[in-house]
Amino acid sequence: MAEFLQAKDNRKIIHVDIDAFYAQVEMRDDPRLKKLPLAIGRDPDKHLxxxxxxxxxxxxxxxxxxxxxxxxxxxxxxxxxxxVAPDFDKYRAISAQIHAIFHEFTEMIEPVALDEAYLDVSSNKMSAPTLAAKLRKRIWEETHLTCSVGVSYNKVLAKLGSEHHKPNGVTVIPHNLAQDFVWELPIKDFRGVGAKTLEKFEKLGIKDGRDLYAMSQDDLRVYFGSFGDVLYWQARATHFGPVKDRSIRQSVGKENTFEFALHDRQVVEAAFKELASKVVANMEKRKLLGRTLTVKIRDDDFHTSTKGITQSVPFELDPAFMVRQAMLIFDEAYPDDMAIRLLGLTFSNIEEQKYQAVSLFEQ
Ligand SMILES: [Mg+2]
Known part of the structure; x- marks a missing residue:
């Protein structure tokens, strides 16, 4: 029965977990920390x-x-x-960067934490291991961070996979290897097994997946209540939980940094035009609309002005309109002397474009 259910599950699921996320970010930004034992948290000597x-x-x-x-x-x-004290604003910004990369692969994304998510890439024609390799490469290119990845046909196996080779590892668990993988897993590595459950298992003499597999569903229910069912199916490498798409994007935007400062209003306007058409193309592709448009401008002295306009209805996706809004803000913030280093345009308060219902009835 379980084998039959497994065989029917043809999804391609990837679980991604950035290795020691906060610590890795701080080591990336200050390589001197790499060789030292590092904890992200408050120093007890400085905080009583x-x-x-x-x-x-x-x-x-x-x-x-x-x-x-x-x-x-x-x-x-x-x-x-x-x-090193945590800098959550920084971590959130990097997390958003990583999520933007996820969106290059699929729209079915279930974030678990800032540094962890499930991706359902079933609709992509490429093989899941190829996609996982591409994903890791993209994350490295964009953020210089390593991650561990599990690839399988359900979420539990994908998660167990990403935990299997840490850090900077990939574990692929296809159907024909799944049962063996689970049989050989130490009982402490099963999902949801904490200290208390582990203690019970020790008393029962259950050491690994093979021992767990041998227990009846009724016995597991007696010892562990409803969690017993979860364990029963985990031991059979079976799990039908969907990747819950909770990834409504926070924002869609684009920034440009200029090596040589811009000194001309017309050049600034042209740069905004380019940004606006890129942002609009991205929004169109993802069928999104935004109610807030944020314009970001940074000058040579690193003075940054960020100003958002929010409407009760979504903005129309019109680059010319966006450029006009951006230039209004620009003229206000930089009335005369200018040396512009960075320009940005971002939509937030994102919602999905509604399909026209009429077409359904017309067919
Ligand atoms: Mg992590």
Whole structure:
């Protein structure tokens, strides 16, 4: 029965998890941190002993530091531990960058955390492992961050896959290998198995997927309640949960940085025109509309002005209109002297374009 169900599941699911996300970002931005044991969190010495480790790099993990550990405890485990305070604005911005890359592959995206998501790429003709490789390459090109990826036909296997080879690993679990993969999995690695469940399993003498597979559904229900069913199907490499598309984009936009500052109003207008047509093309392609249009301008002194206009109805996707709005803001912010280094146009308050219902009835 389970084998029959498995065989029917022909989806292509990818689970992506950026390795030690916050820590990796901080090491990327300050390479001196790479060789040091690093914790993202408040330094207990500077904050009266308060603080929790949000993420630790792999050097610190080897010394026994892990996320959610109290900072004092972490420092006891690893006395030369370096603390860097988290910068969530930065992490959110990078997460948005990564999500924009996800959208190059599919619109069926279920974000789990800033650094983690499920992608259903079933509708793409390329093979899932090829797509996973491309995805990893794109993330590296755009962010210089590594990730671990699991590829399979359901979410649970994809997630187990991404956890299998960390960091910077890819694990592909096709149908013909799935049952063996699950059989060989240590019981602690099954989804949802925490300390309490593990204790119960120890008492029952259950050590791995093979032992779990041998337990009856009734027994699993007796010991674990409704979670018993989850375990029963996990042991059979079967899971029908869909990738829940919760990825309504926060924003669609484009920025241009200029190596040589722009000094001419007409050149600025032309640059906005180019940005506007790119943003509109992107919105059209994704069938989106936005109620807020934000214009960003940065000058030579790194002075940045960002101004948004919000309407009660979505903006029409008209580049000429967008350029007019942008130039109004530009003229207000930079009345005379100018040396422009960056221009940006972004739509937010995004909603989907409604299809015309008429066509349905006309057919
Ligand atoms: Mg991660």
């Amino acid at each position: 002993g308060h603080g929790v480790v949000a993420t630790a790099n792999y050097v610190a993990r080897k010394a026994g530091v892990h996320s959610a550990m109290g900072s004092i405890e972490a420092k006891r485990a690893c006395p030369n531990l370096v603390f």
